[in-house]
Amino acid sequence: MIAYAERFVHENDTETRQDDGVSGLDLQLQGTLDWSAAATASAARDFGGLRSAKPLAVVRPAGPDDVARSVRAALRSPSLTVAARGNGHSINGQAMSDGGLVVDMLAAGAAHFQVGRAGCGAGYAVVAGGALWEDVLEQCLRYGLAPRSYTDYLGLTVGGTLSNAGVSGQAFRHGPQTSNVTELEVVTGQGETVVCSSRDNSELFFAVLGGLGQFGIITKAKICLQPAPDMVRWIRVVYEDFGEFTRDAESLVTRPDGDTFDYIEGFAFVNSDDPVNGWPTVPLGPDQRFDPTRLSPDAGSVLYCLELGLHHRSSDPPSSVDSVVGRLLGRLGFVEGLEFRRDVSYADFLLRVKHAEQHAKATGLWDAPHPWLNLFVSKAGIADFDRTVFKGVLKDGVGGPMLVYPMLRCRWDKRTSVVLPEESGEIFYLVALLRYTLPYPEGPSADRLVAQNHEILRTCDENKIDYKLYLPYYQSQKEWERHFGNQWARFVERKARFDPMAVLSPGQKIFLRSS
Ligand code: FAD
Structure with missing residues (x-):
């Protein structure tokens, strides 16, 4: 089924929808676009419960192509932004998009799972960016394998933790989760789908890891596995x-x-x-x-x-x-x-x-x-x-x-x-x-x-x-500059290269959308 996002104005929402510049927004999704008050209210909340920013609509992608379609639709508008939302377990509204699109990555979380025995540690799993770590673990255990590096709590998505670091008591040995992934499929802020690794498109690969969602949306990740102890x-x-x-x-x-x-x-x-x-x-x-x-x-x-x-x-x-x-x-x-x-x-x-x-x-x-x-x-x-x-x-x-x-x-x-x-x-x-x-x-x-x-x-x-x-949150670019210190210039260069219109991850409040 192809869902067309017909402009739909809720009775109570007329004012906020008047000037968003997305009339006729046509995403041609395989999945769905949800304008309902329930969906937007839910995407306006997170685990922190400290901030709220209501999106225009919530995209439920059927797979990576829908994620790319959402970013390209935002690029065609003068002001729309796109936030990938994992499980919404951020504290400060990092996965929100005020008046923009929230892409519910969980919707396509089970869209992909593949285990291989070669390459990295005892093997690897290729999983969707919206997969929950607890589901990845369960699937891997069926093969007698398991990821090497975790967070303490596994109700978080692969893309959400890889955008930060992902740490727990295994990090002293294996490093954070960002050190245990060998390849990513990413939709950049230019709406392109790129496979990257430390060898191919390496600048994008390293930018996205710990990149606070600023450079691309992770749609697939290849994760290193170890034999699972019992x-x-x-x-x-x-x-x-x-x-x-x-x-x-x-x-x-x-x-x-x-x-x-x-x-x-x-x-x-x-x-x-x-x-x-x-x-x-x-x-x-x-x-x-x-x-x-x-x-x-x-x-x-x-x-x-x-x-x-x-x-x-x-x-x-x-x-x-x-x-x-x-x-x-x-x-x-x-x-x-x-x-x-x-x-x-x-x-x-x-x-x-x-x-x-x-x-x-x-x-x-x-x-x-x-x-x-x-x-x-x-x-x-x-x-x-x-x-x-x-x-x-x-x-x-x-x-x-x-x-x-x-x-x-x-x-x-x-x-x-x-x-x-x-x-x-x-x-x-x-x-x-x-x-x-x-x-x-x-x-x-x-x-x-x-x-x-x-x-x-x-x-x-x-x-x-x-x-x-860790899991930083700042209100002004000056504070972000201080946070990144001598890495700020590299961060800005990466943004200019992979998301020049600053469409992605507006909830981090680092860059402003350009038109
Ligand atoms: P979200 O909160 O939905 O998103 C976080 C950020 O990542 C947003 O900017 C969002 O736009 C972006 N994003 C989401 N998905 C993608 C994607 N596919 N591609 C690109 N960008 C994306 N962290 C640890 O390191 N170790 C822990 O032990 C740990 N324990 C936790 C326990 C609890 C109960 C909670 C609530 C959080 C914990 N965290 C821990 C923090 C957690 O890693 C972060 O909050 C993480 O961002 C949450 O993942 P999420 O899937 O809910 O992402």
């Missing part, structure tokens, strides 16, 4: 001292494969019995209990937890897994007795946040605003960050996880558009402040939490902590 020994160990926590974390991420864990993350938590911010957030099951008498009397107001995972096979004798874990943990200086272990299937481990999602949906925490703040902080600045932010501004927690864990710069490709702290050291940290609070007035107002985020950034600036926002 089990994970999931471990948490507690520290009182930040210095000791970071020493152990850094030692683990720099050890060779085979002499360390397969997954390494960490988080800060409050030294209290607060169910959301304190001790109860550490145990790995209802049968485990955090025993605070194990802490020394002079433990501070904030504690730290290393979260580790070791892959193994269900056929491995438990004693052999115990012995590897015992050897690796034996080198660490965590608080004796504050160690938690659990064996879970590989899929359950990777889908662990989905269980939290179900709980958050049931309690209203999922649909409330989420003023999250994500940062990359240099190793040189992380102790100051702990002193001034974790133990200062955030000493009572954020109502959710406060992740802090190291990664290695050598696993990140400098040619991508991702921005890391400027200091050249090999180690830097991810800090993620993942607030889950009930909507105001039961919880604090979103404005108050946003103000606290500003206070955190001010504190970093005042203490000269070298950081970059």
Whole structure:
């Protein structure tokens, strides 16, 4: 079926539709174009719940050709923009398009899946840009394979995370998701469909990875796979001292494969019995209990937890897994007795946040605003960050996880558009402040939490902590220029080359559409 987008003016919408310059917009889609109030209202919301921008219409593409048709239609109009929307899990309206087209990439998320055994790691999967990582995992597991690098939560699309970086506890070894893709099919801001890799059309390939959707819409990605383990020994160990926590974390991420864990993350938590911010957030099951008498009397107001995972096979004798874990943990200086272990299937481990999602949906925490703040902080600045932010501004927690864990710069490709702290050291940290609070007035107002985020950034600036926002959001081009630093010129050149009319990804507020 070919859908023609006949101009359709809703009774209440006459004013906004008068001057959009898209009369007779004819996309000739194989999929559909949805002008309905329900569709545009839904595309005007995201997980952050802080901003809203209503599009003119929502495109549900049947495949890559429809994505290209949408971009070409926008190019024919003097002002229309196009935002690819993955699962809308951005915080600050990044996947929105005020008065433009939103392309719902999920609609064609299952349009393509192909596994190959050669080329990259143990094989590769070619998936649609709108595929959810949880679906990619499920499909790959049928072949005994799995992606190498993840995000903590898999209800995100391949194109959405590749446009940022995509990090979790595997990034120290395999790099972010942007380091685990070998080929992309991209619809550029000129409406052309281009296959690119580090060899062919490499400038586009690297521009798009971490490119915040500015240079093209990812319609397919070829992802590196590994043999899937079947089990994970999931471990948490507690520290009182930040210095000791970071020493152990850094030692683990720099050890060779085979002499360390397969997954390494960490988080800060409050030294209290607060169910959301304190001790109860550490145990790995209802049968485990955090025993605070194990802490020394002079433990501070904030504690730290290393979260580790070791892959193994269900056929491995438990004693052999115990012995590897015992050897690796034996080198660490965590608080004796504050160690938690659990064996879970590989899929359950990777889908662990989905269980939290179900709980958050049931309690209203999922649909409330989420003023999250994500940062990359240099190793040189992380102790100051702990002193001034974790133990200062955030000493009572954020109502959710406060992740802090190291990664290695050598696993990140400098040619991508991702921005890391400027200091050249090999180690830097991810800090993620993942607030889950009930909507105001039961919880604090979103404005108050946003103000606290500003206070955190001010504190970093005042203490000269070298950081970059991850999943950045800025209001002005000047701030973007500062964010990109010495990579700004390259970013601007890439924009001029691949999206000269600035049609794409207007919700990032970096460039203005030209006519
Ligand atoms: P959207 O929010 O829909 O889009 C994000 C940006 O990418 C927009 O600018 C959009 O225009 C653009 N875009 C979307 N699809 C495409 C495409 N196909 N081609 C080009 N551009 C596109 N991130 C991590 O790195 N690690 C984590 O562990 C992690 N955990 C998270 C947990 C939760 C509960 C949530 C809500 C977010 C988490 N994130 C994490 C952040 C997440 O990676 C980003 O918010 C990501 O952008 C969301 O993907 P999405 O598919 O919802 O994209």
